Structures are given as structure tokens and as C-alpha cells.
Amino acid sequence: MPELPEVETIARTLRQAGPIGQSIIGQRIEGAQLLWERTLVTPSPAEFKRRIVRQSIEDVSRRGKYLVLKLSHDVLLIHLGMSGDLLIEIDSQAPEGHVRMRLNFEGGYRLCFNDPRKFGRVWLTSEPQAVLAKLGPEPLSPSFTSEDLYQRLQPRNRQIKPLLLDQTFIAGLGNIYADEALHLAKIHPLTIASTLDIKQAERLWHSIRQVLEEGIQRNGASIDWVYRGGDFQNYFQVYHRTGETCPVCGTTIERIIVGQRSTHICPTCQPLKHAGQV
DNA sequence: CACGAGACCTGTTCGC
DNA sequence: TGCGAACAGGTCTCGT
Numbered sequence: 001m002p003e004l005p006e007v008e009t010i011a012r013t014l015r016q017a018g019p020i021g022q023s024i025i026g027q028r029i030e031g032a033q034l035l036w037e038r039t040l041v042t043p044s045p046a047e048f049k050r051r052i053v054r055q056s057i058e059d060v061s062r063r064g065k066y067l068v069l070k071l072s073h074d075v076l077l078i079h080l081g082m083s084g085d086l087l088i089e090i091d092s093q094a095p096e097g098h099v100r101m102r103l104n105f106e107g108g109y110r111l112c113f114n115d116p117r118k119f120g121r122v123w124l125t126s127e128p129q130a131v132l133a134k135l136g137p138e139p140l141s142p143s144f145t146s147e148d149l150y151q152r153l154q155p156r157n158r159q160i161k162p163l164l165l166d167q168t169f170i171a172g173l174g175n176i177y178a179d180e181a182l183h184l185a186k187i188h189p190l191t192i193a194s195t196l197d198i199k200q201a202e203r204l205w206h207s208i209r210q211v212l213e214e215g216i217q218r219n220g221a222s223i224d225w226v227y228r229g230g231d232f233q234n235y236f237q238v239y240h241r242t243g244e245t246c247p248v249c250g251t252t253i254e255r256i257i258v259g260q261r262s263t264h265i266c267p268t269c270q271p272l273k274h275a276g277q278v
Numbered sequence: 279c280a281c282g283a284g285a286c287c288t289g290t291t292c293g294c
Numbered sequence: 295t296g297c298g299a300a301c302a303g304g305t306c307t308c309g310t
């Protein structure tokens with residue numbers, strides 16, 4: 001579930017009031033359990049517990065696909081991987097089945113990192129920039145302009161879709177929103193980035209922001225057995241719609257593999273222009 | 279720099 | 295029905 005809109009939705013949810021009426025902001029961590037050690041990148045499990053207990057959560061934010069929990073003395077970075085989610089549980093609830101890390105607060109409730117596939121990772125660090133600095137621009141930031149995008153595309157002789165998934169190029173896009181943005185921009189995913197002209201770059205910039213904003217507005221997408229309440233999946237134009245018709249032109253949507261990832265396109269809206277063609 | 283293959287994981291769905 | 299294959303919202307590392 002976790003691309004930028006899903007992570008943003010989780011950050012907003014955690015900031016708001018929880019099931020017993022309060023936000024996790026301001027809560028003090030009374031205990032911590034690490035149920036799958038490889039979830040933790042740094043520090044060691046022993047130091048993690050020693051160090052996180054008695055710190056309070058002061059703020060929750062997001063950078064790319066990372067959740068950023070500001071604590072009293074450290075920052076807790078959480079990357080949800082492919083299947084991660086953060087849940088608030090209270091003592092009376094049946095625990096989720098795949099909790100990898102748990103932080104206990106006063107009053108019998110806890111923040112649980114649920115992650116069936118174990119691809120998620122957590123860092124407890126006083127230097128979050130060591131992890132976050134490599135990320136590309138934040139696509140919804142006012143400082144990220146279409147001109148910036150065009151300038152970044154120019155030197156790159158790569159297929160545009162794998163480039164959009166490269167978090168050092170731009171932060172937050174994943175397979176769903178990359179496919180949706182390229183369809184909206186009418187750009188074929190195999191197009192070489194450096195061949196995009198200024199008009200196409202502007203369209204792509206607009207499309208990226210539009211699909212991410214709509215995703216956030218709809219609280220993200222919920223597909224398969226992982227469900228957290230968002231409904232953007234009901235508004236997909238191409239993603240997961242192989243064999244169905246393009247809402248724009250009615251052509252049958254195709255599934256191809258690009259950079260080893262499933263990729264969904266409308267062959268009419270997103271023609272692939274070869275060198276020499278116009 | 280760019281790309282593909284393989285690894286890390288579990289669970290669901292598909293196809294025969 | 296059963297069983298293996300394919301597939302899944304991500305990212306890292308290695309070899310070419």
C-alpha cells in the first residue's frame with residue numbers, strides 16, 4: 001500500500017485523535033518490542049529498547065515514502081516497504097497477525113508496525129539526514145517546479161518509468177502512481193527521459209502532482225487483502241486494469257513489463273515514438 | 279551511468 | 295480439489 005499518498009494518509013491519521021481519543025503526539029513511550037529483528041536497521045535491538053523508552057513523540061511527518069517520527073532526543077524513521085502499515089491498538093483488541101515492532105504508551109494502547117512481507121525498515125537515529133538526504137525532490141513541494149523536472153530529465157538517458165520509480169530522482173512515486181501519472185501525461189513508459197520536450201515535461205509535472213493529490217484526497221489506495229480505508233483504487237485509469245477499457249479513448253489497456261515491474265498502458269493514449277518519428 | 283537478475287519475505291490468486 | 299506458478303503498493307546489491 002505504501003506510496004506517497006498512502007504514507008501521507010498514515011501520517012495524518014497518526015497526528016489525529018486515536019481510538020481512545022488522543023493523538024500519538026505528546027505520548028511517552030513506556031516500552032518497546034521488536035518482534036522481527038531485521039526490521040531494525042539501526043541501532044542494535046538492545047540499544048534500541050534502552051534508547052527509545054521514555055522518549056515522547058513530538059511530531060509526525062513524511063519525506064518521500066518515509067514516516068518521520070520526531071522524538072524527544074532522536075528521530076524514528078519508518079519505511080513501510082511493500083506491505084507495511086502503522087496501527088493503533090488498545091489492550092482489548094485482538095492483535096494484528098504480523099506485527100514486527102510495537103511501542104507501548106500509557107493507558108494500554110500501542111503503536112504497531114504491521115508488515116506481513118517483512119520488507120519494511122526502521123531507523124532510530126539522531127541523524128535522519130544520513131538516510132533522507134539521498135532522496136530526490138518532494139513532488140508536492142511548492143519549490144518543485146515543472147522547469148526543475150525538465151532540467152532533471154534532460155541529462156537522463158533512461159526509460160522514464162524506471163526513472164520515476166528512482167527515489168533519488170523524485171521521492172514518493174511507486175508503481176501505481178507512476179503508471180497513472182504517465183497515462184494522464186500521455187507518455188509511454190519506455191520513452192527515454194532526455195527526449196521529452198518542455199511541453200511533455202510540463203504535462204508530466206502536472207500529472208504527477210494531480211494523481212498524488214487525488215490519491216491523498218481519497219486517503220490512498222487499498223487493494224488486495226491489505227485495506228486501510230482509502231478508495232483511490234476505484235479511480236484508477238490504467239493501473240490493475242489490464243483488459244479493461246481506457247476511460248479516455250476506450251482502447252483495451254495492456255500490461256507490459258518495464259524494469260521488471262508490471263506496467264499498465266493505453267496504447268492509443270500513450271504511443272511510443274521512435275527516434276525519427278514525430 | 280544504465281540495466282537486468284537475484285535477493286529479501288508472506289500471502290493470495292491463477293491456471294491446469 | 296489440489297498444487298505449483300505467478301503475482302503483489304519496494305529497494306538493495308552485484309555483475310555486465
